Amino acid sequence: MSESFKLNTGAYIPSVGLGTWQSAKGEVTAAVAFALAHGYNHIDAAWCYGNEDEVGEGIRQSGRKREELFLTSKVWGTYHTKIEENLNETLRSLGTDYVDLYLVHWPIALNPNGNHPVIPKTDSGARDLYLQQTIEETWKGMEALLKMGKVKAIGVCNCSPSYLERILKVATVVPAVNQIELHPYLPQHSVVKYCQDKGITVQAFSPLGSAGSPILQDPEIIAIAEKHNASVGQILISYQVARGVVVLPKSVTPKRIEENIKVVDLPKEDVEALGKIAASGKTQRFVKPDWGVDLGFEDW
Numbered sequence: 001m002s003e004s005f006k007l008n009t010g011a012y013i014p015s016v017g018l019g020t021w022q023s024a025k026g027e028v029t030a031a032v033a034f035a036l037a038h039g040y041n042h043i044d045a046a047w048c049y050g051n052e053d054e055v056g057e058g059i060r061q062s063g064r065k066r067e068e069l070f071l072t073s074k075v076w077g078t079y080h081t082k083i084e085e086n087l088n089e090t091l092r093s094l095g096t097d098y099v100d101l102y103l104v105h106w107p108i109a110l111n112p113n114g115n116h117p118v119i120p121k122t123d124s125g126a127r128d129l130y131l132q133q134t135i136e137e138t139w140k141g142m143e144a145l146l147k148m149g150k151v152k153a154i155g156v157c158n159c160s161p162s163y164l165e166r167i168l169k170v171a172t173v174v175p176a177v178n179q180i181e182l183h184p185y186l187p188q189h190s191v192v193k194y195c196q197d198k199g200i201t202v203q204a205f206s207p208l209g210s211a212g213s214p215i216l217q218d219p220e221i222i223a224i225a226e227k228h229n230a231s232v233g234q235i236l237i238s239y240q241v242a243r244g245v246v247v248l249p250k251s252v253t254p255k256r257i258e259e260n261i262k263v264v265d266l267p268k269e270d271v272e273a274l275g276k277i278a279a280s281g282k283t284q285r286f287v288k289p290d291w292g293v294d295l296g297f298e299d300w
């Protein structure tokens, strides 16, 4: 089934985790309970997905012991100045007194007193940013959580090397993880290498290209899947594991949930071929919110 990778904290993280973004409230409880009964020990959640109560219910229904599970959640931008408050809501929803990994969801703070609790907007309709709260300050806030025992490891999402450099300049604790969009249309080789060189474990979000993905129809990837008698989804997931990346496929469909945890051992030539597809003119980023600031990614 799925192996584990070692974080820079010394803890192990299962290489495949169930994603929960856009999992409808009526479906996610069953998906989580099913996954935890079918080989998954790892769930990727976030406060801003608005479904952590239902994720928590799925964990309870699974009957699994807390210590067998690896649970991740993320602080949202409107809470960068009050991270513990956001974490406490998550812990209540998930029904646990700690998460194994807590991430900064995006490196940009949003106005904590704006016109909306999740995505506050300015009069012009742009995201209402709170730039006086820097990523350096937010990281210090994350480090403070470690002493409280409510998080076992801390990390970030959506950080380019330029943001990671800023964090590393002030960090007492090196981020354990950087969770970024990764799939054959966006392999981000240089970002992955930068993180791995610094001991930061990389996680792949939207590994299938997110909902309605064109990647699933890619002839080159279909050919590799046929060769291995596997599904395209399994190849996309196995590609990340082969490059030492933790992968977070989302599904609410039992058959796919079962399929996605069965990692195929891909030979070097297939891993290399999958890593070259984007460079043939297919580069595409699917999760691209308009932050109105440069996040430092080459393709953005």
Ligand SMILES: NC(=O)c1ccc[n+]([C@@H]2O[C@H](COP(=O)([O-])OP(=O)(O)OC[C@H]3O[C@@H](n4cnc5c(N)ncnc54)[C@H](OP(=O)(O)O)[C@@H]3O)[C@@H](O)[C@H]2O)c1
Residues within 6 Å of the ligand: 018, 019, 020, 021, 022, 044, 045, 105, 157, 158, 179, 180, 204, 205, 206, 207, 208, 209, 210, 211, 212, 216, 231, 233, 234, 248, 249, 250, 251, 252, 253, 256, 257, 259, 260, 287
């Ligand atoms: N940190 C961040 O900023 C961030 C951003 C995006 C995502 N994430 C995390 O990463 C997770 C995964 O990303 P994602 O949800 O964007 O997309 P994804 O996992 O790439 O794709 C999910 C889509 O693929 C379908 N699917 C799942 N398994 C399949 C298979 N074997 N064959 C064909 N289709 C399949 C799902 O449908 P069904 O559900 O209907 O089966 C769903 O429509 C998220 O759920 C979230 O936990 C994090």
